[in-house]
Amino acid sequence: MEKYHCNICGKKHPVFHGAKSPLPAILRDIPEKDWSRRVLENEGFYLIDKALATLEGYVQVFHEDDPSKSFFNWHVWVSVSPREFLSKIAFIESEKEVRLQGRLESEIMFYEDAVGLEVELVFDLFRDFPLVEIVESSEIKNDQNTPITTERVGELMNRLHHRELFVAPIYFDTPFTIRLLEELNNCKIKYGQGRFIISLISPKEVLFQIIPNSFLEATKDDRKGYGVHVAFDLDDELSVEHFERIKELESADSWSYHVIDGVSTYQLDLEQDHKKLVEIASKLIEDVFEEKTGQIEIDSFEI
Incomplete structure (x- = not known):
């Protein structure tokens, strides 16, 4: 599905199936002068203050018409315990599936209050990237748990194409x-x-x-x-x-x-x-x- 029929304006709008998240705020907020002292980067993950590891993953949502492949793929960042991550590296490279408990550090398009949600980072030998499963009760967790409908796709896309209906208008006093x-x-x-x-x-x-x-x-x-x-x-x-x-x-x-x-x-x-x-x-x-x-x-x- 590349377009959907909008029930608000009656037009057809494009469907966006994914987005790449920027570095999370926990990294962006570190002053440049402190970066070399506080952050260690190694092959796609960041170790912050030797206390927090931040890794990439994908949040996937499926559509009921074809639940065999993901409909949405949101690239996100997840923070995990560096101790747990390092202890499982050997298993990640050899086991079929390894799970890490973590916290979502990225916003997800169309969903509010995503940052901070409890997640599991799932590594699988048959996949090139880890998946992110939301475990904390939330709107995105509900969409992950059950393949969504075309009507639900429209609801989510309208938050982008008709953002004015979901965000309180801002009026600036200065011209x-x-x-x-x-x-x-x-x-x-x-x-x-x-x-x-x-x-x-x-x-x-x-x-x-x-x-x-x-x-x-x-x-x-x-x-x-x-x-x-x-x-x-x-x-x-x-x-x-x-x-x-x-x-x-x-x-x-x-x-x-x-x-x-x-x-x-x-x-x-x-x-x-x-x-x-x-x-x-x-x-x-x-x-x-x-x-x-x-x-x-x-x-x-x-x-």
Whole structure:
């Protein structure tokens, strides 16, 4: 199943069967200056303060139409006792199945309050990766225990495609243009020019990103500045509507179209014109995605 019929808007949306989790917060929160002293990395697992081992695994959920293969595969991180892990390494390499008690350290798409759940990490000689079985009472445990229905798939996917119905709306008091300019300035100070990406996020999804213009597919010169990067999922009817609307902008002739790794994108080089940047960002939010700028969250990260 690659699409489902949405009972909220009546359209067909894509089904996402998995996601790779970033390093968990227990690792990300360790200051870089302390990393070499506190963390030991060895072939895919991390030993933290000699007190906690963090390993990768997969949470699998099955569909009733074909319970012989997993329908969802969520890559996650699990923390276990290093003493127990080290004591069972020999068995993991020779036994058919070995289980370790642990704690889930990753969020799982579509499920709330997943971090901290008690789990079992299951190693099997016939599998290239360990499985993660949720043992603590929870929504994800229920979905793991019994193959889910197509109706249940729709319920879960709607949490992504209609996130606004499940997350309380956020309204920012500070005008969007001021918030965006402040984020730009803060990023230049914190990360340095050309070393960050800014994401513009609606209650539903990431709408587009502001990236260094050196990352654009077509740059005019070597001068440092910014570009706008908008990606579209042309298998999603709503994204197709956005794709058509961007062509109607007054600035449409200035945008360049590219297919990057199979994804349709529009990009615009704004160099260091901050006034035009906030103007274009506002137009995209209001005229293309038909969202309210007062509800747009602005996030950034270093590259």
